[in-house]
Amino acid sequence: xxxxxxxxxxxxxxxxxxxxxxxxxDRDGLDExxxxxxxxxxxxxxxxxxxxxxxxxxAGEQELCAYVNTTPGGRKACxxxxxxVRAHEPGETGDVVHPCFTGANYRILAIExxxxxxxxxxxxxxxxxxxxxxxxxxxxxxxxxVPEEAQALLPKMPRAKAETxxxxxxxxKAVLDLILFSGHKAHVTSTMHLASVxxxxxxxxxxxxxxxxxxxxxxxxxxxxxxxxxxxxxxxxTPLTSIIGYSEMLVEGLAxxxxxxxxxxxxxxxxxxxxxxxxxxGLLDLSKLESGTMRMAMRTARMEAVLREVVSxxxxxxxxxxxxxxxxxxxxxxxxRGDPERLRQVFLNLVENAIKFTPTxxxxxxxxxxxxxxxxxxxxxxxxxxxxxxxxxVRVEDTGIGIPPRERxxxxxxxxxxxxxxxxxxxxxxxxxxxxxxxxxxxxxDIRIEDNPPRGTTFIVSLPQVAPTVSEAPRVTG
Amino acid sequence: MQxxxxxxxxxIKLVYYGPALSGKTTNLRSLHxxxxxxxxxxxxxxxxxxxxxxxxxxxxxxxxxxxxxxRAEGERTMxxxxxxxxxxxxxxxxxxxxxxLQGADGVAFIADSQISETEHNAASFLDLRQNLAELGLxxxxxxxxIQFNKRDLDRVRSDxxxxxxxxxxxxxxxxxxxxxxxxxxxxxxxxxxxxxxRLDSEHQLAKMIGxxxxxxxxxxxxxxxxxxxxxxxxxxxxxxxLDRHTTKVPA
Numbered sequence: 001x002x003x004x005x006x007x008x009x010x011x012x013x014x015x016x017x018x019x020x021x022x023x024x025x026d027r028d029g030l031d032e033x034x035x036x037x038x039x040x041x042x043x044x045x046x047x048x049x050x051x052x053x054x055x056x057x058x059a060g061e062q063e064l065c066a067y068v069n070t071t072p073g074g075r076k077a078c079x080x081x082x083x084x085v086r087a088h089e090p091g092e093t094g095d096v097v098h099p100c101f102t103g104a105n106y107r108i109l110a111i112e113x114x115x116x117x118x119x120x121x122x123x124x125x126x127x128x129x130x131x132x133x134x135x136x137x138x139x140x141x142x143x144x145x146v147p148e149e150a151q152a153l154l155p156k157m158p159r160a161k162a163e164t165x166x167x168x169x170x171x172x173k174a175v176l177d178l179i180l181f182s183g184h185k186a187h188v189t190s191t192m193h194l195a196s197v198x199x200x201x202x203x204x205x206x207x208x209x210x211x212x213x214x215x216x217x218x219x220x221x222x223x224x225x226x227x228x229x230x231x232x233x234x235x236x237x238t239p240l241t242s243i244i245g246y247s248e249m250l251v252e253g254l255a256x257x258x259x260x261x262x263x264x265x266x267x268x269x270x271x272x273x274x275x276x277x278x279x280x281x282g283l284l285d286l287s288k289l290e291s292g293t294m295r296m297a298m299r300t301a302r303m304e305a306v307l308r309e310v311v312s313x314x315x316x317x318x319x320x321x322x323x324x325x326x327x328x329x330x331x332x333x334x335x336x337r338g339d340p341e342r343l344r345q346v347f348l349n350l351v352e353n354a355i356k357f358t359p360t361x362x363x364x365x366x367x368x369x370x371x372x373x374x375x376x377x378x379x380x381x382x383x384x385x386x387x388x389x390x391x392x393x394v395r396v397e398d399t400g401i402g403i404p405p406r407e408r409x410x411x412x413x414x415x416x417x418x419x420x421x422x423x424x425x426x427x428x429x430x431x432x433x434x435x436x437x438x439x440x441x442x443x444x445x446d447i448r449i450e451d452n453p454p455r456g457t458t459f460i461v462s463l464p465q466v467a468p469t470v471s472e473a474p475r476v477t478g
Numbered sequence: 479m480q481x482x483x484x485x486x487x488x489x490i491k492l493v494y495y496g497p498a499l500s501g502k503t504t505n506l507r508s509l510h511x512x513x514x515x516x517x518x519x520x521x522x523x524x525x526x527x528x529x530x531x532x533x534x535x536x537x538x539x540x541x542x543x544x545x546x547x548x549r550a551e552g553e554r555t556m557x558x559x560x561x562x563x564x565x566x567x568x569x570x571x572x573x574x575x576x577x578x579l580q581g582a583d584g585v586a587f588i589a590d591s592q593i594s595e596t597e598h599n600a601a602s603f604l605d606l607r608q609n610l611a612e613l614g615l616x617x618x619x620x621x622x623x624i625q626f627n628k629r630d631l632d633r634v635r636s637d638x639x640x641x642x643x644x645x646x647x648x649x650x651x652x653x654x655x656x657x658x659x660x661x662x663x664x665x666x667x668x669x670x671x672x673x674x675x676r677l678d679s680e681h682q683l684a685k686m687i688g689x690x691x692x693x694x695x696x697x698x699x700x701x702x703x704x705x706x707x708x709x710x711x712x713x714x715x716x717x718x719x720l721d722r723h724t725t726k727v728p729a
Contacts, residue, residue, distance in 0.1 A: 114519055115540040115557065181520050189524055192533045192574065199573035 021111065021119040022049050024183030025176075027056070033175065034058035041168050042158045046122045047111070047176075052086065055119065062125060064102055064153040073142030077101055085122060095166075100125055101137040104157055107165050111173060113180045121176075123169050127159040222290075229287040233280045240280065244273040282431035286414060289438035296442055301340040303392060303463075304333055307366055310347040314355060322360035325351070328367040336392060336465055338443045343463075346439050349432045350396045350459050357400035358456070367395045370465070391445070391464045399456040408449040412437040479583050479677055481686075487557045488683060491581055492669055496588035497595065497602035498530070498567030501627040504656040505588060506537045506564055509666055512659055514703030517541055532571075534578045535564040541698045543687045556687040558698070560670065567602065576609045584621040584673030586665055587649075588656075591626045591634035621672035623650045624718070625665040630655040644717020651717045663704065664714040671695055671712060671720060 034045045035058040044059030061069075068074035081098075085106045090096045094110030094117070104125035111119040134150050247270040249255060251263065258266065288294035311327045318325035347366070354364040372390045403411060414434040440447045445463040452458040480489040494502040503523060510521045519538035525531055541558040563582075565575040579585075587606065589599040607617055624647070626640050635643075637653070644651035650668050654661025674694055678684050684691040695708045712720060 114538055115559070181522075185522050185524070188522070188536075189533060192577065195577050196533070196571075196574045199577055203573060 019113055019116065019118055019180070019184060020049065021047075021113075021180070022053065022055055024180050024187060025055075029179075030056040031058070033172075033179075037168075037172055041160075043123055043126050043160060043165070043168070044158075045172070048086065048120045048122065050117060050119050062104075063156050064150065065125070067149060067153055068102065068138070068141065068145065071142035071144040074145060077141045085124075090120060097162075098124075101135070101141055102157075103127060103131045103135040103138065103154075107169060109169050109173065111176060113177065113184070118180070121169060121172065123165055125157065126165065127154070127157050129159060129161045131159075226287045226291040229283055230291075233284045233287070237277065237280050237284075240273060240277055244270060244277060247273060279431070282435060285435050286431060286438070289435065289442065294438075294442065296339040296342060298337055298339055300335045301338040301343055302335050303343070303368065303394070304329055306340055306343050307347060307368065307394070310344060310351055311366060313348065314351050317352065318355050318364065321355060321358075323355050323358050324363040325355065326363065326365045328365060330369045333368055333370065333392065334465065336443075336463055338463065342439050343443070346436050346461065347394065347396070349436050350461070353432060354396050354398035354400065354457070354459070358398045359400065362399035362456070364399075365395075365397045367397065369393050369395075371462070391462045394461045394463070396459045396461075397452045397456065398458075399452065402451065402455060403449055403457050411449070412447070479581075479681070481681070485557075486555070487559060488687075489559045489561065490583050490673060490677065492560060492562045492584045492586065492666075492673065493579055493582040494562060494564040494586045494588055495575075495579070495602070495606050496565075496567060497590060497598040498569070500567060500588045500590040500595070500599070500602075501654075501656045502564035502567065502588045503531055503535050505586075505625070505627070505654070505662050505665065506535050506562060508656050508659045508662040509562070510537055512663060512704075513539070516703070517698075517701040530568060531564060531566040533566060533574055537562045539698075539702070541694075541701050543689055543694060543697055558687075558694075560698075562666070572605070572609075575605070576612060579606075579609050580613060582615075582620070583677060584623075584669050586669045587622060587624045588665075589624060589626050591628045591640070591653075592631055593633055593635055596635075621669065621676050623652060623665060623668045623672060623715075625652045625654050625656075625661060627654045627656050627661075629653050629660070630658060641716050647718050649718045650715040650720045652714055653716060661714065664711045667695060667699070667708055667711045668715055668720060670698065671708075675721075 030047060034047060034056040037043075037045050038058035038060075044062075045056075046054060046059055047056040049055055065078060069078055081100050085098045085108065088096060088098050088106075088108050090108045090110045094112065096108050098106040098108055100106065102125065104127050106122055106124035109121040109123065110117045111121055134147065134154050138150055139145055139147055247266050250258065250266045251270060285294065307327060307329065311325060315325055351364060351366060358364055369392075370390055371393050412433050414431055437447050440461055440463070443463055445461060447459060447461050450458045450460060479491070481487075482489070494505055496502050503525070506521060506523075510518060517539055519540065521535065521537045523531070523535040524533050539560040539562070541560070542555050543558055544555045563578050565571075565578045585606065587603060589595075589602075610616060610620065624644075626635065628634060640651065640653060650672065652661050652665040652668055654665055656662050674683075675691070678691050678694075684694065687694075689697065699706075699708050699711075
């Protein structure tokens with residue numbers, strides 16, 4: 001068998017399990033069955049297991065037997081008969097008669113299940129139909145037995161024809177067989193059920209183990225990737241800083257006047273250097289955000305100041321492109337908890353993006369409003385809790401080329417561009433939005449995209465407002 | 479197989495495998511109906527309310543084999559217990575199928591003849607192979623017969639097609655309409671023949687029981703109350719080889 005083979009062996013149950021009568025039937029139930037048989041036919045009945053243990057007994061002592069047992073010889077002989085009956089194997093036919101010295105008989109029948117003997121049924125003592133007088137064997141047992149008394153008790157013993165006993169014991173065996181079959185069926189079914197569950201569990205465990213291994217390996221790869229990215233970015237930045245610095249000095253004439261053409265070339269070097277630097281910074285930010293090592297300086301941030309600064313920084317860019325840049329602030333915007341520098345980065349990126357993708361004579365609007373939290377529909381105490389939660393929604397609306405709905409989730413993936421040709425037309429690395437999303441999430445906020453009818457895109461950033469503490473809540477006084 | 483020398487019993491386990499609703503339980507029911515009470519036990523089935531097998535079905539058959547010739551030492555009657563199991567066909571009961579397959583001495587693969595079921599048949603056969611492999615068994619070692627069931631339906635693969643397929647394959651193929659009792663005994667005896675031949679060649683069972691190898695099947699058929707010849711039943715095989723496990727017999 002291979003190592004993968006199921007560890008549950010149920011062959012014994014299914015194929016050749018030794019079926020034991022006592023395992024399949026309820027003892028009390030069997031007792032009840034025998035008592036009802038006794039009540040119905042008046043004949044005592046006992047059931048023994050195949051190893052001779054008494055399983056059920058409905059055989060109150062007969063008056064004649066009780067009388068015989070009062071004599072020492074009778075007691076001994078009676079015990080001998082009972083012992084012999086118990087030990088009597090029912091032979092090949094599975095049905096034998098064992099006589100008693102009283103003239104009564106015992107029928108010993110094999111109980112079979114599935115072609116095997118699983119126990120014995122002992123019916124009796126009962127008198128054969130033709131016996132009317134106590135036999136001499138009874139009186140020979142002990143001289144103390146008074147023939148008249150014994151004779152008087154004899155008719156009180158149950159009496160039955162051999163065929164009748166065959167018929168009724170056949171019925172009892174059939175009932176028992178059905179009980180055994182039901183018990184056996186329940187037994188194999190429950191065993192099978194347990195085995196199936198264990199087998200399914202074993203399979204699941206195996207699969208979970210394999211998945212866990214794969215997951216661990218991927219996590220390790222991811223960590224290595226982040227490390228690699230961070231290291232490479234860092235190593236790239238150092239020489240780049242020198243390139244930028246020296247080209248700047250050249251442009252400023254610190255190494256002597258440059259001819260206009262030289263000036264142009266060096267300016268290009270400087271510009272491209274700055275572009276490369278921002279790409280590297282982006283990569284660094286992304287790897288820090290992904291590895292969870294980005295440090296946030298969380299404090300109370302005044303969003304109004306952050307947004308005004310963004311607008312004033314980008315107004316020249318917008319003006320240069322002929323795009324109208326507007327700021328629409330809702331009064332009473334308040335403060336929220338965050339890193340103002342990172343929040344500035346978020347909106348700088350979004351607004352810059354919006355300007356980039358908006359054609360001349362278009363407009364970009366930065367709009368804010370406070371939104372009360374709708375909360376989860378089923379939450380307990382919603383009507384009390386919801387008013388304490390609100391968030392600030394900042395919408396960056398442009399009248400640009402728009403983003404098709406199916407692309408909206410993907411634009412936040414690193415290096416994703418809706419149309420790869422747009423990189424050439426509009427520039428950009430495809431890193432900005434992925435960083436924005438992660439920064440917003442680091443502020444427990446979220447970002448989504450909607451249309452800006454009739455044309456353009458709206459980026460909506462939701463940032464949770466600091467909930468008022470209990471002490472700030474208005475007190476109710478009497 | 480299990481041999482109990484003390485109890486003079488041999489237990490053989492046959493498994494009816496196949497896709498869901500191909501008629502495995504129907505085969506057992508028919509077999510149960512077509513045999514007399516003496517040798518067969520009660521058919522144990524466990525079905526859900528929509529008549530789908532939940533765990534398995536089991537039909538026990540018991541044959542008493544007493545040697546008429548070549549009496550072994552201390553020869554008495556030997557009991558041959560054949561238990562036929564079906565597996566639950568539905569895909570979700572994969573673990574139960576594997577459990578039932580444990581220790582199988584032979585497999586009857588019950589395929590659905592309907593052309594639309596072709597892929598299910600193939601998938602179930604691959605499932606059988608996979609489960610056997612996990613149990614450390616292979617189809618090469620195991621006696622397998624194939625039954626194309628539901629011949630009574632429309633849109634089934636034609637007799638010619640089945641004949642052509644069967645002649646190309648190794649496994650003996652039987653055609654059946656289990657619901658009408660056709661092909662059921664043929665398939666069972668085909669499998670019993672293959673399995674007995676294999677087990678006998680490995681364990682010298684005939685010698686142990688004191689019968690001739692070719693006496694056992696007719697003996698079983700008689701005890702099941704069948705009047706026809708076993709060879710007639712076996713001749714219903716339309717392809718494959720019924721003798722592929724006889725080659726190992728040492729003289």
